[in-house]
Amino acid sequence: MNTRLNKLSDWMKENDVQVCFVSAPENVFYFSGFLSDPHERLLGLAVFQEEEPFLVCPGMEVPDAKNAGWSNEIIGYSDIENPWELIHKAINKRISNVSKVAIEKEHMNVERYEAISGLFTEATFVSAEEKLRKLRMVKDEKELALIREACELADFAIEVGCAEIKEGKTELDVLAAIEYALKKKGVNEMSFSTMVLTGVNGASPHGTPGMTKIQKGDLVLFDLGVVWNGYCSDITRTVAYGDINDKQKEIYDTVLKAQLAAVEASKPGVACSEVDLTARNIIAKAGYGEYFPHRLGHGLGISVHEYPSLTETNSLLLEEGMVFTIEPGIYVPDVAGVRIEDDLAVTKNGVEILTKFPKELQIIK
Numbered sequence: 001m002n003t004r005l006n007k008l009s010d011w012m013k014e015n016d017v018q019v020c021f022v023s024a025p026e027n028v029f030y031f032s033g034f035l036s037d038p039h040e041r042l043l044g045l046a047v048f049q050e051e052e053p054f055l056v057c058p059g060m061e062v063p064d065a066k067n068a069g070w071s072n073e074i075i076g077y078s079d080i081e082n083p084w085e086l087i088h089k090a091i092n093k094r095i096s097n098v099s100k101v102a103i104e105k106e107h108m109n110v111e112r113y114e115a116i117s118g119l120f121t122e123a124t125f126v127s128a129e130e131k132l133r134k135l136r137m138v139k140d141e142k143e144l145a146l147i148r149e150a151c152e153l154a155d156f157a158i159e160v161g162c163a164e165i166k167e168g169k170t171e172l173d174v175l176a177a178i179e180y181a182l183k184k185k186g187v188n189e190m191s192f193s194t195m196v197l198t199g200v201n202g203a204s205p206h207g208t209p210g211m212t213k214i215q216k217g218d219l220v221l222f223d224l225g226v227v228w229n230g231y232c233s234d235i236t237r238t239v240a241y242g243d244i245n246d247k248q249k250e251i252y253d254t255v256l257k258a259q260l261a262a263v264e265a266s267k268p269g270v271a272c273s274e275v276d277l278t279a280r281n282i283i284a285k286a287g288y289g290e291y292f293p294h295r296l297g298h299g300l301g302i303s304v305h306e307y308p309s310l311t312e313t314n315s316l317l318l319e320e321g322m323v324f325t326i327e328p329g330i331y332v333p334d335v336a337g338v339r340i341e342d343d344l345a346v347t348k349n350g351v352e353i354l355t356k357f358p359k360e361l362q363i364i365k
Helices: 003-014 027-033 059-067 083-094 112-120 129-137 141-164 171-184 201-202 246-265 270-285
Strands: 019-022 045-046 054-058 073-077 102-104 122-125 197-198 217-224 226-228 235-241 296-297 308-312 325-326 331-332 336-341 343-346 351-353
Touching: 003 027, 019 027, 027 045, 027 129, 027 217, 054 059, 054 083, 059 073, 073 083, 083 112, 102 112, 112 122, 112 325, 122 308, 129 308, 141 171, 141 217, 141 226, 141 235, 171 197, 171 217, 171 226, 171 308, 171 325, 197 201, 197 343, 201 217, 201 336, 217 336, 235 246, 235 336, 246 325, 246 331, 246 343, 270 308, 308 325
Parallel strands: 019 102, 054 073, 102 122
Antiparallel strands: 019 045, 045 054, 197 217, 217 235, 296 308, 296 325, 325 343, 331 336, 343 351
């Protein structure tokens, strides 16, 4: 088994878990190298303390799983077969008297829980989430290299977006140009729905781009990321189209000050809460505390939102190899919204800033 599977098996031995059934596509990819979006079909990986793990997937995806490098057993099923019957048979070939099964309780829906619990009526079911989060939280060098590449593409996307800003262009005009340019770079998928918000639309932290036209004096907010070989990036920049007023400038400068201070505070051994409060206190002191409604940041990797959350209540200490975002924002309704976000990797003595696009206010003429 690979190192990641060995770590999971060791945890299973320590906790007397006979079977761990991994079903979230991101976690299946983490352990197997096979990246799939099975839609409504079942995808899973069964892991044991000593026995050979097996992958279960739609039969049409078996060649893809093999090409991805998975060399252990693959159970492919057709649309007229019940995959749970095949899973039960494969597990019984390996072990008997299953008394404890680990599953992803947050991911598994009720129907699938009823199916797997029906296979092992005498077993106790426990959550594997905490262990899986911790395994994925610290990235190895290969993962870091892929995230760096994803961040380079995110920087490129912001450059494209800024170059597309013209009076009269809509948010969706600019968004389309960004994603078209990325497609030509080989990007198949965005980390999440790309955001281009102009003027007062930027005051909605999760606003939806539309047909609003960009006008002189607007702040334009970009929030985007790409998926590159299975790993995500996530960047936010806010730029000015022409001259902006004093209030907009004050909001921007406050967010920038908070973001730079939080980046500076990030290093091994520092609590997530301390990093969050570093930014939050600066924004509150400037009189905008009520307009910063979300956490400071989140983990980043195979998923765009991973463990941990950087909140004022999370006492988890940063450690080398963690990757996360720092993204303070101020959103004043009917005035402006500003968010500045970077992706950071924790190093031995500090952090590496993975997103490089300038953070000083960019004024597009």
